Amino acid sequence: MTMLRIATLIAAAPLGTAALAQTADAPAAPETVVLKAAHVFDSTGTALKEGATVVVRGDRIVAVGTAAPPAGARVIDLGDATLLPGFIDAHTHLTDQFDKDYYHGFYNRTMRFPAEQAMYAAMYARRTLEAGFTTVRNVGAEDFIDVGLRNGINAGVTEGPRMLTAVHGIGSPGGHFDNYAFPPDRVKPWGPIEGICSGPEECREAVRYQMKWGADVIKIAASGGVLSESDPVDVPQLTPEELTAIISEAHKWNRKVAAHCHGDTAARLAIAAGVDSIEHGSFLSEDTLKLMKAKGVYLVPTRMAVYWVSKMADTYPPKIAAKARAAAAAHGNMFKTALRVGVPIALGTDAGVYPHGMNGMEFGLMTELGMSPAAALLAGTRDAAKLLGVEGEVGTLEAGKAADIVAVPGNVLNDIHGTEHPVFVMHLGHVVVNKSGS
Ligand SMILES: [Zn+2]
Numbered sequence: 001m002t003m004l005r006i007a008t009l010i011a012a013a014p015l016g017t018a019a020l021a022q023t024a025d026a027p028a029a030p031e032t033v034v035l036k037a038a039h040v041f042d043s044t045g046t047a048l049k050e051g052a053t054v055v056v057r058g059d060r061i062v063a064v065g066t067a068a069p070p071a072g073a074r075v076i077d078l079g080d081a082t083l084l085p086g087f088i089d090a091h092t093h094l095t096d097q098f099d100k101d102y103y104h105g106f107y108n109r110t111m112r113f114p115a116e117q118a119m120y121a122a123m124y125a126r127r128t129l130e131a132g133f134t135t136v137r138n139v140g141a142e143d144f145i146d147v148g149l150r151n152g153i154n155a156g157v158t159e160g161p162r163m164l165t166a167v168h169g170i171g172s173p174g175g176h177f178d179n180y181a182f183p184p185d186r187v188k189p190w191g192p193i194e195g196i197c198s199g200p201e202e203c204r205e206a207v208r209y210q211m212k213w214g215a216d217v218i219k220i221a222a223s224g225g226v227l228s229e230s231d232p233v234d235v236p237q238l239t240p241e242e243l244t245a246i247i248s249e250a251h252k253w254n255r256k257v258a259a260h261c262h263g264d265t266a267a268r269l270a271i272a273a274g275v276d277s278i279e280h281g282s283f284l285s286e287d288t289l290k291l292m293k294a295k296g297v298y299l300v301p302t303r304m305a306v307y308w309v310s311k312m313a314d315t316y317p318p319k320i321a322a323k324a325r326a327a328a329a330a331h332g333n334m335f336k337t338a339l340r341v342g343v344p345i346a347l348g349t350d351a352g353v354y355p356h357g358m359n360g361m362e363f364g365l366m367t368e369l370g371m372s373p374a375a376a377l378l379a380g381t382r383d384a385a386k387l388l389g390v391e392g393e394v395g396t397l398e399a400g401k402a403a404d405i406v407a408v409p410g411n412v413l414n415d416i417h418g419t420e421h422p423v424f425v426m427h428l429g430h431v432v433v434n435k436s437g438s
Pocket residue numbers: 091092093139350
């Protein structure tokens with residue numbers, strides 16, 4: 001029922017109309033909710049707090065600690081669970097999802113109308129939120145579906161995580177972000193509007209267009225990629241002049257730049273031009289990782305994408321399968337070196353390469369390679385918030401921050417896989433998932 005229809009019914013009601021009008025004029029104070037669980041990991045450090053509560057009023061956290069909860073508050077008792085800040089995924093593609101049959105999926109997605117694809121995007125966004133991911137950075141989409149989805153979520157039209165979005169990823173003709181190599185008279189070649197550019201001036205134009213349409217972050221293809229057919233996976237795809245034009249233009253608007261990058265040389269060029277994060281990073285050398293640490297450039301490792309493309313390699317076209325295997329073979333050692341060097345790491349998964357909603361597996365995949373559970377949790381909360389520039393709003397459980405809160409079963413430091421099955425999800429004070437029965 002529309003709001004207009006409700007308003008008509010209220011106006012037509014013979015009794016109680018005045019009382020309803022009064023209620024509408026002076027809305028009741030927001031409800032206070034007390035969240036109780038055996039453990040709290042608030043992401044301000046690496047330790048668990050025992051017996052603490054998180055108090056929420058409206059869309060804000062108002063207290064975290066062991067003080068007596070305010071009288072009259074609604075209590076949600078989650079039992080033997082761990083309360084954490086809502087998870088953050090710094091690398092998603094919410095508007096899309098690869099099919100288990102590569103060409104079948106490609107055909108389907110190409111045939112869909114943008115409005116039709118937007119329906120899928122809304123479903124993927126909801127799944128992501130239900131998986132405990134209350135904030136995402138969406139790094140590349142087609143047909144402006146990402147902007148529409150973000151605006152729709154912000155307007156309350158559909159339910160999904162807080163989204164920072166990149167509009168079209170920016171890259172070179174024939175590179176990882178370009179359309180498939182169809183004959184140009186059959187499929188219109190892409191230009192700066194779609195993020196495809198040659199030379200610094202055209203690349204600057206491409207950035208300006210994405211920001212005009214609402215990009216919160218700029219995404220570039222610094223090197224080749226796995227799931228594109230024509231390009232080698234590791235070679236640079238933007239020149240130093242193009243990188244400088246893109247990154248300086250984005251930084252003028254206070255937009256960060258995330259570089260899709262597998263190759264080491266490409267990463268060095270992007271870092272020299274001032275990039276803010278390297279995504280994937282399969283072939284990064286120890287020297288490059290040290291440079292990233294020195295400059296505060298984040299690594300967004302996307303272990304989930306590595307896991308998924310390795311698992312699916314046999315089903316991909318042969319050229320893509322070969323690239324998937326080569327990148328996966330190198331990535332594990334790179335990640336271990338990154339841990340040893342101490343590069344800042346933000347959790348990112350490349351959701352859409354694998355089915356949306358499995359994002360929480362990233363925590364376990366990072367700990368399998370030696371990251372501590374607490375460090376993995378920080379990468380997916382506080383540290384990702386810093387990379388996204390939203391640390392004033394989310395990333396920790398602290399008074400004044402947005403009420404984006406997750407609970408996972410048991411003691412999360414003993415079982416990191418609990419992050420794959422949240423029992424409670426709250427986004428901006430609204431309960432999205434509650435399996436506690438209270
Ligand atoms: Zn990606």
